[in-house]
Amino acid sequence: MSDTALRALAPPETDGTEMFAGPILAPVRLTDGVISALSEAILDGRLKPGEALPAEARLAARFGVSKQVVREAMRQLAALGVLQVGQGRATRVVEALDAQPLARFWRFAAGGTRAGLAEAVELRRMIEPQVARLAAQHATPEGLAQLRRILDRMADAMGDIPRWITADLDFHDHLAALSGNRLVRLQVHGLRPVIEEVMRLFNAREPRGPADWQATWDRHRLVADTIAAQDPEATERAMLAHFAAAETAIAELFPSRAADPPERTTPG
Incomplete structure (x- = not known):
């Protein structure tokens, strides 16, 4: 059976973080590493405009960092106008960048x-x-x-x-x-x-x-x-x-x- 067919039969990951493939982040400038990973996913279309990000806990587990690090990365991307963070609501990619x-x-x-x-x-x-x-x-x-x-x-x-x-x-x-x-x-x-x-x-x-x-x-x-x-x-x-x-x-x-x-x- 081909590799493609095997991948199709494999059970999908369901925590929403499968788009962030790669190793656990090294313990140096952890926030920058999360920002980089999230930015790449947005820029290459894995995260689309208006789409909700996975929960902080899931992202923290995927990257091997604390929820505080993930939260700070999201805060900085929100300050850049890339993410929309709302109290009690899912963090989403903005529909369109503004100035x-x-x-x-x-x-x-x-x-x-x-x-x-x-x-x-x-x-x-x-x-x-x-x-x-x-x-x-x-x-x-x-x-x-x-x-x-x-x-x-x-x-x-x-x-x-x-x-x-x-x-x-x-x-x-x-x-x-x-x-x-x-x-x-x-x-x-x-x-x-x-x-x-x-x-x-x-x-x-x-x-x-x-x-x-x-x-x-x-x-x-x-x-x-x-x-x-x-x-x-x-x-x-x-x-x-x-x-x-x-x-x-x-x-x-x-x-x-x-x-x-x-x-x-x-x-x-």
Whole structure:
């Protein structure tokens, strides 16, 4: 009888941990070992989105560690947004990753300091022209319609700083969604809390007149128009022009960065 047939006749394991084949973990960095094993099972599809993990006791027996080690591994994966842990409920693989753990990381990395915020602006300028370029290549009719609706919200919010900031952030988030690149979308959305703080500083400098609001909206509209025209080069230029228009204000907010050569703050 073939090996395949023998395996088919063998009684299946029933404790739910058979997917974690391999030796008992060595007593060095046990939590990291459990994290690695669980991560591999999620990444290669043995544990699917929404699926419940085996009980802590079963995982502990499978890996040869204590339940406390398994619990800590689950806690760290939950902090990364990979697992959903609920009191009195089974721990499950999340249905879809979101950017909240990344957003927390960027808030800590920027540290709420002007230097950190200035670096976030530079990072955004390096990323977003290419994001916009991808959006022009991959945007769908439905995605473009949503972008137009966000533009309408921005038009309605002129002069209302909190509403304007929310709509402006949604515009840039949606460009990342239009890019068709899931990692780009997560990165841009993860930066949102830091960029929101920059926008608050930007809009608090001095009262803005109707012409200034209109000019800012027009720059966003040009980005949307070039995306609709499926013109990646024009879209990238429009996004670069949008950032360049804020050069003076950014230099006022972050004078320590103003001494850098122009190419450092306005990517080519």
